[in-house]
Amino acid sequence: MAIDNRDPWPDLVDAVRHEGGTDDLLCLDDLHVSVHDGAATAVRGVSLRVRPGEIVGLVGESGSGKTLTCRATLGVLPPGCGVERGTVSFGGVDVTSLPRRDWERLHGSQLGAVFQDPASYLNPVLTVGAQLAEVLRVKLGLGRRAAHRRALELFEAVGLRQPARVFHQIPAELSGGMLQRVMIAIAISCDPKLLVADEPTTALDVTIQAEVLELLQRLRDERGLAVLFVSHDLAVITQLCDRIVVFYAGEIVESGPAEEITQRPRHPYTQALLRVASVGDFRRRELEVIAGQPPRVGEDIAGCRFAARCPVAVPECEAGPVRSVPVGERHEARCVLAARAMAVS
Amino acid sequence: MTTAPAGAPPLLAVESVDVTLGRGWRANHVLSGVDLDVWPGEIVGLVGETGSGKTTLARTVVGLVNPKRGRVVLDGRPFSALRRGARRAERRRGHVQLVFQDPLRSLDPDLTVAEIVAEGLRIRGEADDEIRRRVTDALEKVGLDPTVLERTPGQISGGQRQRVSIARALAVEPRLLICDEPVSALDASTRNYVLRLLDELRTSLGLAIVIISHDLSSLAGIADRVVVLYRGRIIEDGPVDRVFATPRHPYTALLMASAPSIKQHSVRHDQPFAPDQLRRTGAGPAPPAGPGACVFADRCRFAAGACAVQPPLTAVGERWSVACHRHQEWGALAQSAIRQEGPTHAR
Numbered sequence: 013m014a015i016d017n018r019d020p021w022p023d024l025v026d027a028v029r030h031e032g033g034t035d036d037l038l039c040l041d042d043l044h045v046s047v048h049d050g051a052a053t054a055v056r057g058v059s060l061r062v063r064p065g066e067i068v069g070l071v072g073e074s075g076s077g078k079t080l081t082c083r084a085t086l087g088v089l090p091p092g093c094g095v096e097r098g099t100v101s102f103g104g105v106d107v108t109s110l111p112r113r114d115w116e117r118l119h120g121s122q123l124g125a126v127f128q129d130p131a132s133y134l135n136p137v138l139t140v141g142a143q144l145a146e147v148l149r150v151k152l153g154l155g156r157r158a159a160h161r162r163a164l165e166l167f168e169a170v171g172l173r174q175p176a177r178v179f180h181q182i183p184a185e186l187s188g189g190m191l192q193r194v195m196i197a198i199a200i201s202c203d204p205k206l207l208v209a210d211e212p213t214t215a216l217d218v219t220i221q222a223e224v225l226e227l228l229q230r231l232r233d234e235r236g237l238a239v240l241f242v243s244h245d246l247a248v249i250t251q252l253c254d255r256i257v258v259f260y261a262g263e264i265v266e267s268g269p270a271e272e273i274t275q276r277p278r279h280p281y282t283q284a285l286l287r288v289a290s291v292g293d294f295r296r297r298e299l300e301v302i303a304g305q306p307p308r309v310g311e312d313i314a315g316c317r318f319a320a321r322c323p324v325a326v327p328e329c330e331a332g333p334v335r336s337v338p339v340g341e342r343h344e345a346r347c348v349l350a351a352r353a354m355a356v357s
Numbered sequence: 358m359t360t361a362p363a364g365a366p367p368l369l370a371v372e373s374v375d376v377t378l379g380r381g382w383r384a385n386h387v388l389s390g391v392d393l394d395v396w397p398g399e400i401v402g403l404v405g406e407t408g409s410g411k412t413t414l415a416r417t418v419v420g421l422v423n424p425k426r427g428r429v430v431l432d433g434r435p436f437s438a439l440r441r442g443a444r445r446a447e448r449r450r451g452h453v454q455l456v457f458q459d460p461l462r463s464l465d466p467d468l469t470v471a472e473i474v475a476e477g478l479r480i481r482g483e484a485d486d487e488i489r490r491r492v493t494d495a496l497e498k499v500g501l502d503p504t505v506l507e508r509t510p511g512q513i514s515g516g517q518r519q520r521v522s523i524a525r526a527l528a529v530e531p532r533l534l535i536c537d538e539p540v541s542a543l544d545a546s547t548r549n550y551v552l553r554l555l556d557e558l559r560t561s562l563g564l565a566i567v568i569i570s571h572d573l574s575s576l577a578g579i580a581d582r583v584v585v586l587y588r589g590r591i592i593e594d595g596p597v598d599r600v601f602a603t604p605r606h607p608y609t610a611l612l613m614a615s616a617p618s619i620k621q622h623s624v625r626h627d628q629p630f631a632p633d634q635l636r637r638t639g640a641g642p643a644p645p646a647g648p649g650a651c652v653f654a655d656r657c658r659f660a661a662g663a664c665a666v667q668p669p670l671t672a673v674g675e676r677w678s679v680a681c682h683r684h685q686e687w688g689a690l691a692q693s694a695i696r697q698e699g700p701t702h703a704r
Contacts, residue, residue, distance in 0.1 A: 073544045073546075074515070074544060173639075187407075188407065217406035217407055217571055218406075218571055218572070218573070218612060218615045218616055218617075219406065219611055219612060219615040219632070220406075221615065221617070222614075222615035222617075222632045223632075223636075225617075226632075226633070244544055244545070245545070245617065246545070246619060247574075247616075247617035247618055247619050248617045250617070250618070250619045251617045251618065274619050284546070285545065286619060288545040288546045288548075288549050289545055289619050290545075290572065290574040290575065290616065290617065290618065290619070294573065294574060294577040294601035294602075294613065294616075295577060295598075295601075296577060296578065296579075296597070296598065297577075297578060299549035299550075299552050299553045299556075299578045299579070300546075300549060301546045301547075301549045301550045301553070302546040305514065
C-alpha cells in the first residue's frame with residue numbers, strides 16, 4: 013500500500029501534528045560544521061530550538077557561522093563542508109545524515125527556504141507562474157488547472173498585486189521585492205512548518221524590506237509558519253523576531269526573547285552590537301565601533317572567543333571553555349561575568 | 358557642521374540636468390531636472406531606491422555619462438561641456454573621485470594595495486618617490502597599516518578593502534569625493550568605522566563628500582544635508598536634522614518609517630507613522646497617472662487631482678525644498694486617518 017516502504021522515519025507530518033503546539037519543531041543539538049574538507053570547524057557546538065509558529069533570528073558578523081548553521085538545517089551545506097558532530101532534528105526526528113532523496117521529500121513539504129538573491133534561484137527563461145506551478149504539480153501532485161489556480165492564490169497570499177499578470181512574467185520583468193515575494197510563494201507553496209530565510213531582505217530597498225518583514229509576520233499569524241531568519245542587521249532582527257540568537261565566531265554567545273536581548277543584553281558582544289546598530293532615531297550621534305577583529309574561521313581559542321575584543325574581560329575568560337548559562341526565562345549567555353552575576357543573585 | 362558661507366560659490370553645481378540612457382523606443386529618462394549644490398567641507402547624503410538614478414547622478418558628476426540637458430559645474434568650470442582632450446586632462450587632475458560600493462569587484466584583484474593606490478598618480482605622470490610618499494600618506498589618512506601594501510584585495514578584510522578604495526581616491530588629492538553605497542556591504546561596526554573616517558576627512562582635508570546610500574540612519578550620523586531622489590527627480594532636499602525631524606514629502610516619511618530600528622519594543626515617539634499608514638491602499642480612487650503626473654503619485658496615499666502635474670521643487674524653509682503639492686496637508690490627513698483607524702503599534 014505504501015509507495016515507498018523504505019521510508020526510514022515515520023511520516024513527519026503526523027509526527028509534528030501529534031506532538032502538540034508547544035514542542036520544538038526544529039532542534040539543533042551541539043552542531044559542529046567543518047569547512048575546507050574538515051580542515052577547520054566554522055560552527056562550534058550550536059544548540060538551538062524553534063517552536064511551531066515562532067520567528068527566531070540569527071544575527072552575527074559575516075563569518076560568524078549563522079549561514080552555515082541554517083544551511084545545515086536545510087541539508088544543503090556547500091561542497092567541502094559537513095556536519096562534524098551534533099544533530100539536527102526536525103519534528104522530533106533526527107535528520108542529520110539523511111540521504112539526498114529523503115531530504116528532497118522534506119524540502120517543500122516541511123521545510124521552505126528563501127535566500128538573499130532570488131533571481132539566482134529562479135530559471136530566467138521560464139515564467140515565474142510556471143515555476144511555482146511545477147513545484148505544486150511535482151510535490152503535491154496537482155493537475156495543471158488546479159496548480160494554476162493554487163499558484164494564483166499563493167501569489168495573492170504573498171501580496172503580489174496582479175497575480176494573473178505576474179504568473180506570465182519571467183524573472184527579469186519583476187523587481188527585486190516582487191521576486192522575493194515569488195520566492196516566498198514557492199517556499200510556502202506546500203505548507204511547510206518551517207521557513208528558513210537567509211538574509212532575504214538585504215538586497216531590497218528599505219520600504220520593500222519593511223513590506224517583506226510584514227509579510228513574514230502575517231504568514232506566521234495566519235498559517236502558524238515558524239521562521240528561522242538570518243541577518244547581519246540587528247535592527248531588522250529585532251523588528252521581526254520573537255527570539256534572537258547572537259552568533260560570534262562560530263558559537264552562540266547569547267540567546268533569548270527579543271525584548272530581553274535588546275533591553276537586558278548580558279553578553280558584552282551583544283551589548284556592543286546594540287551600540288553599533290541602527291538606532292532608527294535619525295539623530296546625529298557618535299558612531300561607535302567594536303575594536304579589533306574577530307578570530308579567523310576555525311581558529312582554536314582556549315577560552316571565550318570574544319575575550320580579545322571584550323572591554324570587560326578578566327583573566328578567567330581566557331582560562332578555559334566558557335559554558336552558556338541561563339540568565340533569565342529562556343535567556344542564556346556564554347559569559348564568565350554573566351555567570352558570576354547569576355551565582356551571586 | 359555645514360561650513361557653507363553665505364554667498365560663497367559651491368564646489369559642485371549640478372544645474373537642471375536631464376539624463377537619458379538608450380535611444381529611440383528604448384530611451385529611458387533616468388534623471389529629470391536635477392539640481393544639486395555641494396560646498397567644500399560638506400557631507401551630502403543622497404538617498405533613493407534601486408533605479409532612482411543615484412548612481413547615474415554620480416556617474417554624470419564624474420563625466421562618465423553626458424547630460425542631455427543642463428550642466429555640471431565644478432569649481433566654476435563647466436565640466437560637462439568639455440570634450441575629448443580637455444575632459445581627459447580635467448579628469449586626470451583628479452578633483453573628483455568616485456568610491457564604489459563593492460571594493461572586491463571594483464579593485465583589481467591582481468594588483469597589490471600599493472599599486473592600486475598609486476595608479477591614479479602614475480597615470481598623472483608623477484615621479485616615483487613622489488608616488489611612494491603620497492601612497493604612504495593616503496594609507497595613513499585612512500588608518501591602514503603599511504603591512505597591507507604588498508597584499509592583494511583578496512587577502513585583506515572587507516573593511517580594509519573599503520579603506521583601500523578611499524585611500525586610492527585620496528591619493529590624487531581630490532576636492533570632491535563621491536561614495537556610491539560605501540558601507541552597505543559592511544558589518545555594522547566596520548560601517549561605523551568607515552563613516553567616521555569620512556567624517557574626519559571632510560574636516561581635516563576640507564573635502565566635499567557625497568554619500569549615496571539607502572540607509573538613512575547611517576547618514577543621520579554624519580551628513581549635513583540629505584537629498585531624496587525618486588524616479589530621477591529630487592523630491593526633497595534639506596538640512597539632515599530638520600528633514601529627519603519633520604519630513605515634508607510623504608516618500609521621505611515612508612523611508613523613515615520603513616527603516617528598521619532596535620527600539621521596536623518601546624513605543625517609537627520618534628516616528629509618528631507606521632509604514633502602512635503612509636502606503637497607498639488598494640481602496641479609494643485611482644491615483645492620477647500619465648506622463649506628466651507626480652512621480653510618486655501611484656504609491657502616494659495622499660495623491661489628489663493636483664498631483665496629475667509634477668510639482669516643482671519649492672522652498673519650504675532655509676535651504677530646504679520639497680516637490681509635493683500637498684506638503685502642508687498630508688501630515689494632518691495621516692493624523693486624522695490614525696484617529697479613525699486607531700494607532701497601529703504592532704509593526
